[in-house]
Amino acid sequence: MWRRAVVAILLIGLALGAAVLVMTRPRALPAAQFAGLAGDAARGEAVFHAAGCASCHIAPEAVEQAEMSAAPVLSGGQRFETAFGTFLAPNISPDPEAGIGGWTLPQFASAVMRGVSPEGAHYYPAFPYVAYSHMTREDVADLYAFFATLPASEAESRPHELGFPFNIRATLGVWKALNLDTGWVLEEAETEQIARGRYLVEGLGHCAECHTPRNALGGLDRARWLAGAPAPSGEGRIPAIAPSGLDWAAEDIAYYLETGFTPEFDSAGGHMALVVQNYARLPAEDRAAVAGYLKALPF
Amino acid sequence: MPTHALSRILSPAAAAALIACGSAALAQDFDGHLSARQGQFASLGLSLGVLGGMARGRADYDPALAQLAADYVVAIASIPQSTALQWPEGSDNMALDTTRAEPAIWDNFEDFTNKWAMLGDAAAELQAVAGTGADALGPAVGALGQACRACHQSYRGPEN
Numbered sequence: 001m002w003r004r005a006v007v008a009i010l011l012i013g014l015a016l017g018a019a020v021l022v023m024t025r026p027r028a029l030p031a032a033q034f035a036g037l038a039g040d041a042a043r044g045e046a047v048f049h050a051a052g053c054a055s056c057h058i059a060p061e062a063v064e065q066a067e068m069s070a071a072p073v074l075s076g077g078q079r080f081e082t083a084f085g086t087f088l089a090p091n092i093s094p095d096p097e098a099g100i101g102g103w104t105l106p107q108f109a110s111a112v113m114r115g116v117s118p119e120g121a122h123y124y125p126a127f128p129y130v131a132y133s134h135m136t137r138e139d140v141a142d143l144y145a146f147f148a149t150l151p152a153s154e155a156e157s158r159p160h161e162l163g164f165p166f167n168i169r170a171t172l173g174v175w176k177a178l179n180l181d182t183g184w185v186l187e188e189a190e191t192e193q194i195a196r197g198r199y200l201v202e203g204l205g206h207c208a209e210c211h212t213p214r215n216a217l218g219g220l221d222r223a224r225w226l227a228g229a230p231a232p233s234g235e236g237r238i239p240a241i242a243p244s245g246l247d248w249a250a251e252d253i254a255y256y257l258e259t260g261f262t263p264e265f266d267s268a269g270g271h272m273a274l275v276v277q278n279y280a281r282l283p284a285e286d287r288a289a290v291a292g293y294l295k296a297l298p299f
Numbered sequence: 300m301p302t303h304a305l306s307r308i309l310s311p312a313a314a315a316a317l318i319a320c321g322s323a324a325l326a327q328d329f330d331g332h333l334s335a336r337q338g339q340f341a342s343l344g345l346s347l348g349v350l351g352g353m354a355r356g357r358a359d360y361d362p363a364l365a366q367l368a369a370d371y372v373v374a375i376a377s378i379p380q381s382t383a384l385q386w387p388e389g390s391d392n393m394a395l396d397t398t399r400a401e402p403a404i405w406d407n408f409e410d411f412t413n414k415w416a417m418l419g420d421a422a423a424e425l426q427a428v429a430g431t432g433a434d435a436l437g438p439a440v441g442a443l444g445q446a447c448r449a450c451h452q453s454y455r456g457p458e459n
Contacts, residue, residue, distance in 0.1 A: 063452065063453065064407070064410065064452075064453050066414065066417060066445070066446075066449035067445065067449065231457045235392070235393075235456060235457065236392070236399075236456055236457030236458055236459055237457055237458050237459070238457060239458060251355075255355065258441070259440070259441050259444040259445075260444045260445075260447060260448040260451075261347070261351060261440075261444050261447075264344060264348070265343075265344040265345075265347040265348045265351055266340075266344055267444060267447035267448055267451055268447075268448055268451060269399070269448070269451030269452060269454075269455035269456070269457075270451065270452065270455060270456060270457055273448040273449075273451050273452035274452060276448060277448070
């Protein structure tokens with residue numbers, strides 16, 4: 001009798017597990033959403049800088065260059081050490097074999113905004129698709145058009161170095177169910193400028209990926225939004241940028257994003273130096289919008 | 300100083316005691332180097348504060364003061380950076396809590412000093428225009444910032 005009960009419980013467990021996997025399976029965006037959208041590569045360049053694509057996807061050697069190229073080779077290869085293992089940025093140059101040159105716009109959008117590969121697998125959230133899920137369809141189409149103008153690289157993407165159970169991609173569906181589609185943190189944007197800043201900070205700029213602490217499952221702790229966090233590598237800290245942890249004036253924040261200089265004329269370093277390179281290439285209104293959003297946070 | 304030279308002057312026991320003291324004091328031995336290198340960056344920040352304040356319109360433009368500050372930046376940027384003076388091997392952020400210097404500095408010391416030379420180039424350009432008017436200050440200070448970031452990008456770690 002008890003044996004039959006154990007078998008029944010196991011079967012129910014398996015069925016539940018299977019149901020969860022089915023419910024959380026990767027879902028691409030419907031291609032119809034992108035029908036008739038003609039991307040504008042020139043506009044896409046600004047989206048590209050605001051989204052910081054190059055900072056992670058240029059080759060490690062290119063990071064050591066003083067200044068990123070305006071037309072960078074996105075051959076990948078940078079290593080990102082985290083508590084879950086080491087992620088290796090893939091080649092996203094327009095090479096049709098080694099990169100993403102063969103992708104359609106809906107495939108590109110599904111990757112960027114849903115973390116779903118053209119083959120229908122979940123991407124790891126080291127790729128900040130949670131933030132990019134805020135991207136407008138127009139911006140993703142423009143970004144797609146800009147990507148096609150960049151130089152191709154034949155460099156082979158290398159696999160991530162993850163231990164069990166993090167190496168099982170199917171489990172990422174549950175992670176997405178908990179962390180994707182969570183809406184804006186700043187629910188009300190009182191001005192156009194703050195709304196633009198919210199789009200840049202919470203969306204394209206994916207600032208929270210480093211500046212917000214994570215929970216045990218690696219999801220962002222939205223209750224401590226932009227409150228500073230341990231550096232992802234485990235060494236040192238990423239500073240707070242919400243008003244309770246940063247008292248700079250809005251103009252100071254904008255100047256920092258343009259030059260890398262703090263109000264004390266210390267200078268940005270590490271990954272933030274790459275962020276400054278990107279934001280220095282954006283219009284002054286965008287830097288002011290980021291500052292306006294940060295100052296508008298009520299915590 | 301090589302230890303065998305010490306032994307010739309001192310008794311073997313005294314020499315051994317000195318060497319023991321030396322290794323115990325190894326960590327503190329970097330204090331002077333750290334002061335030297337952190338002091339030069341703090342001085343750069345002071346001068347840039349004067350120039351940046353004028354560039355951002357927070358202080359009135361004063362050509363003589365701008366020139367003085369720019370000359371000072373050039374003076375600091377002309378100090379040669381070496382493992383002997385400021386950057387002894389092992390004085391990185393893995394070994395010490397009091398520095399943000401990445402170990403990569405010592406893997407690429409030539410690149411590191413090249414980037415210091417880039418700071419020198421940017422400082423020279425700043426020096427050439429600092430006294431000529433407020434409008435020229437902004438771009439020149441910005442270019443100097445680019446030289447700062449270029450080095451910090453690879454060689455300066457996060458806050459401790």
